[in-house]
Amino acid sequence: MKLLSILSIGVATVAAVPNAPVLPRASNSSNATPNFGYAKLYRLQEAFYEKFMYPNNAKEAASINSTAFSEDVLGRVSDTRDFVGRELNTEYIFGLFIPTDSISIIGQPYSYEIMQFTANQNIASASTRVNFTFPSFGNISLPVTIDTWITWNEAEEITQYDVTFRWFAYLLQTLLLGLAPGNSTLAMERATMALASSVCNAHTSYCNGTNAQYESRDDCMQFLTQEIRFGQAFELGMNTLGCRSIHEIMLKYRPDVHCPHIGKSGGGMCDDTMGYVEKVTENFFKNSPWVPTMQ
Structure with missing residues (x-):
């Protein structure tokens, strides 16, 4: 059942540079x-x-x-x-x-x-x-x-x-405000309840036994709607409902990997451990230089 249906029934060239240094190539043969x-x-x-x-x-x-x-x-x-x-x-x-x-x-x-x-x-x-x-x-x-x-x-x-x-923030706003045109508060309430309900349903289906993240569906709904924020557009990798909603779709592939991502801890994908400075200065890419070698 899609979101609008749920809501309708009331569910709250780089130029050559003289004497430029030649950047090192990656040592891994695949790189x-x-x-x-x-x-x-x-x-x-x-x-x-x-x-x-x-x-x-x-x-x-x-x-x-x-x-x-x-x-x-x-x-x-x-x-x-x-x-x-x-x-x-x-x-x-x-x-x-x-x-x-x-x-x-x-x-x-x-x-x-x-x-x-x-x-x-x-x-x-x-x-x-x-x-x-x-x-x-x-x-x-x-x-x-x-x-x-x-x-x-x-x-x-x-x-x-x-x-x-x-312009992802503009896109997200456009989608959400379409749930209740002219009433942003109601739109967020509807989006929160619908997304949380979907995450909790998926948790019930895929996160069983040692993969369980919540004691019950009520515990899941309480956490997702009351104990964490919905999240802004840039917070889809933070401790938000929006982040857990993104990761929900992956549960069917590998529950043992992805169930923690929708749980209370966020499983290293949905938490607030990475601040702004850490995100901007992160040295993540190591497979190949982003700047062409100078020749």
Whole structure:
């Protein structure tokens, strides 16, 4: 049952630089720095987005370990957290954006257009407009601009990516206010109850035995609606309901890994341990330099 239905029944080129230093190449053979050239990198960018579109993303998710990624891939999404390894990135990049029974702020991508693009050696930076449908919000369609930095290895696998959903706060506000136009308080109340209910239902279905995070459904609802905040758009990797809602969709893939993410501790994905300075200065990417080697 989708969100609108629930609510309706009252559920509260870098130029050559003389004498510039040559940056070191990664020692791992899977991260050796190839020199693909501009046209090849554009095709690799397109190939990734083709796989990201539904229903192609469902096929990638079903593979468990998508060969779009290297085994040691490192990924970061601006408003959430870091993702390490092929399996985790397959789940979150492909599995998160396919049809689900969950009530979710996540949409399903169906078309894209690369608006801005530049590339050198094995690095590409792009701004891409992706069109999504949002099933939990009456299947409304909205465009989303996604800014990406990506590196590939010699096998044409993504070794790391840094992603920003541009204007995500505006997108989230647009979705939520649509639940009660002109009444932001009521819209948040409705969103809170619907998302919390969905998370708790998923917990009941998937987080059993040693994976259980709450004593009961009432305990789950109490925590999610009263003891933590809904969260702002930049807090999808913090101690919020919004973060747990994102991770709920992953429960069906590996409950032992993902159940803690919706629990009270947040499982290292939904907590407040990373402050602003730590997030900005984090030295996460190690698979390849983000700056092309000077030649």
